[in-house]
Amino acid sequence: SRSTHKSISSEHKLLLDEVTKWKDKISEIGGREEYQRASQLNTSLFSTSKWVLGVLGRWGWLDGLSSDNPSDIEQQQQQK
Numbered sequence: 001s002r003s004t005h006k007s008i009s010s011e012h013k014l015l016l017d018e019v020t021k022w023k024d025k026i027s028e029i030g031g032r033e034e035y036q037r038a039s040q041l042n043t044s045l046f047s048t049s050k051w052v053l054g055v056l057g058r059w060g061w062l063d064g065l066s067s068d069n070p071s072d073i074e075q076q077q078q079q080k
Contacts, residue, residue, distance in 0.1 A: 026035050056062050 026032055029035060029038070053062070
């Protein structure tokens with residue numbers, strides 16, 4: 001339908017605007033190559049995956065979610 005087409009067009013425009021914004025930010029710091037170089041340096045100094053696994057372990061989620069009930073999960077997080 002026509003309204004669906006308009007909705008997709010406006011969502012597409014928002015996405016393109018967001019991509020352009022991030023391309024400009026990356027250009028400000030020296031472009032994609034500089035961004036990748038900085039990212040590699042950061043990864044060599046700080047292991048994001050180890051941090052994420054540590055958080056998941058503290059929450060008891062390494063073997064999957066500890067509960068199917070979202071309110072139970074929120075309570076567990078608040079207790080820790």
